Amino acid sequence: MSERKAMAPLLCSQTLLSSHPLRVSCGIACVTLAFVLTFVLTLHPSEQGQSLLFDGHFRPKTPQEYEGRLQIHTGVPEEHNETNFAEPALKPWDYEYGLSSAECNASFKELYREIDRAVALKKKRTYVTPMDIDISWKETGAVRALIYSQKLYIIEAKFSGAGYQRTRALSILHQIHRAITTSPSPLPNIEFSFAVSDIADPTHSHTIWALSRLLMDENTWLMPDFGYWSWPLELVGTYEQIRAEMLASEADWEDKIPKALWRGAVKTNPVRGTLMEVTRGKSWADVDAVTWKNRTEVAGSNAVSMVDHCRYQFLVHTEGRSYSGRGKYLLNCASVVVAHKSEWIEPHQHLLISSGEHQNFVQVERDFSDLETKVEELLDDPERAVAITRNSVATFRDRYLTPAAQACYWRHLIRSWAEVSFKPKGWEVSDGGKRRRGTPFETFV
Ligand SMILES: *[C@@H]1O[C@H](CO)[C@@H](O)[C@H](O)[C@H]1NC(C)=O
Ligand SMILES: *[C@@H]1O[C@H](CO)[C@@H](O)[C@H](O)[C@H]1NC(C)=O
Numbered sequence: 001m002s003e004r005k006a007m008a009p010l011l012c013s014q015t016l017l018s019s020h021p022l023r024v025s026c027g028i029a030c031v032t033l034a035f036v037l038t039f040v041l042t043l044h045p046s047e048q049g050q051s052l053l054f055d056g057h058f059r060p061k062t063p064q065e066y067e068g069r070l071q072i073h074t075g076v077p078e079e080h081n082e083t084n085f086a087e088p089a090l091k092p093w094d095y096e097y098g099l100s101s102a103e104c105n106a107s108f109k110e111l112y113r114e115i116d117r118a119v120a121l122k123k124k125r126t127y128v129t130p131m132d133i134d135i136s137w138k139e140t141g142a143v144r145a146l147i148y149s150q151k152l153y154i155i156e157a158k159f160s161g162a163g164y165q166r167t168r169a170l171s172i173l174h175q176i177h178r179a180i181t182t183s184p185s186p187l188p189n190i191e192f193s194f195a196v197s198d199i200a201d202p203t204h205s206h207t208i209w210a211l212s213r214l215l216m217d218e219n220t221w222l223m224p225d226f227g228y229w230s231w232p233l234e235l236v237g238t239y240e241q242i243r244a245e246m247l248a249s250e251a252d253w254e255d256k257i258p259k260a261l262w263r264g265a266v267k268t269n270p271v272r273g274t275l276m277e278v279t280r281g282k283s284w285a286d287v288d289a290v291t292w293k294n295r296t297e298v299a300g301s302n303a304v305s306m307v308d309h310c311r312y313q314f315l316v317h318t319e320g321r322s323y324s325g326r327g328k329y330l331l332n333c334a335s336v337v338v339a340h341k342s343e344w345i346e347p348h349q350h351l352l353i354s355s356g357e358h359q360n361f362v363q364v365e366r367d368f369s370d371l372e373t374k375v376e377e378l379l380d381d382p383e384r385a386v387a388i389t390r391n392s393v394a395t396f397r398d399r400y401l402t403p404a405a406q407a408c409y410w411r412h413l414i415r416s417w418a419e420v421s422f423k424p425k426g427w428e429v430s431d432g433g434k435r436r437r438g439t440p441f442e443t444f445v
């Protein structure tokens with residue numbers, strides 16, 4: 001046990017920092033690919049249509065189709081077996097950010113409930129006005145932005161000295177930019193503001209895009225978490241990277257550690273302290289507090305990287321200062337997520353099912369009084385536990401929490417906002433000249 005704990009940070013830094021055989025070969029493949037593309041473009045313009053890897057029409061529908069096309073163009077099948085591991089297949093929803101609106105609707109039918117709720121409310125009351133998106137009420141942690149003629153502009157940005165607000169805002173802006181640039185059809189012009197604080201609006205009244213909301217925050221529009229771009233900490237990372245590394249080391253149920261894992265900062269929410277007490281000395285639990293030395297380094301050696309969480313059968317999820325951004329990572333493991341009854345809502349909240357044949361997680365009381373019973377029940381009934389993980393994987397990892405789904409969510413948010421909001425101005429007159437409003441995304445970042 002202590003050996004395993006001590007190994008975790010080591011494993012983590014190796015995974016995240018060393019040059020992975022996969023990345024080395026990707027590097028070679030990419031260079032080769034770039035060369036082939038340049039060659040084709042400059043010397044054989046007539047063959048462009050059929051020769052380019054992505055000619056604008058080629059849409060791989062299976063991983064095999066994609067790999068096949070890659071091999072034709074690189075000429076060399078890649079060998080990934082130096083360290084003897086099976087590279088997991090790349091699936092289209094891992095990299096296809098540009099699904100059409102019809103594809104988004106068909107593939108992720110249940111994804112948009114939070115947006116549709118917010119739209120219905122505006123239609124019932126009043127539409128969004130420029131006054132609604134004014135962010136003077138918010139001291140820090142907010143950005144006002146504009147999408148105009150398929151470009152993103154930053155009108156106003158307010159950050160505190162704490163670096164995390166800037167990181168989060170940049171992650172959000174990059175995701176919006178990606179959703180625009182990968183959109184197969186034009187998006188409407190909109191002006192909006194978003195908050196990156198854990199608690200977006202302590203007054204529970206403003207119309208703003210946010211990461212999470214309480215039931216009473218009716219005017220809050222939920223946007224995807226900043227982590228879908230990256231949470232740039234050693235123990236976390238880029239969303240696609242975490243997903244790929246989780247998949248690469250995903251084990252069968254019986255090979256996972258038969259315990260409920262939790263690591264985190266205890267101070268942010270009393271439920272976390274309760275969890276520590278309830279699990280103290282229990283053989284089925286591996287629960288420990290992590291204290292951060294500074295923003296990037298944890299003290300002690302009991303930390304477990306996000307990827308290594310998947311090595312456990314049960315993953316306990318708790319709220320933090322408000323929601324906890326960790327939930328979406330845990331739902332990418334083929335493990336049973338155990339969460340207390342929640343107060344904070346995330347965009348995928350309604351997809352969590354706590355009973356019946358579609359059960360995809362285990363819900364416990366906020367005081368964890370039923371945690372032990374529920375974990376032990378499933379330890380004794382692996383078939384049911386595995387059924388829950390299968391439902392979770394199908395709903396979250398392989399559908400609603402894929403990068404493709406998140407890009408669809410952004411575009412639905414943008415279109416829906418336009419439906420119930422004022423038409424923004426893209427130009428202003430200043431110093432006697434006509435200027436575009438705001439700072440272009442490309443310049444801002
Ligand atoms: C890698 O796999 C290929 C085919 O599966 C095999 O021919 C080759 O010897 C392997 N290389 C190493 C270093 O194991
Ligand atoms: C997708 O669904 C939305 C409603 O949720 C609708 O407005 C839109 O037209 C649909 N897109 C297509 C291409 O059917």
Ligand SMILES: *[C@@H]1O[C@H](CO)[C@@H](O)[C@H](O)[C@H]1NC(C)=O
Nearest residue numbers: 163292293294295296297298
């Ligand atoms: C955190 O501390 C470590 C050394 O203790 C240092 O190398 C690192 O740069 C620090 N990070 C920040 C963000 O201050």
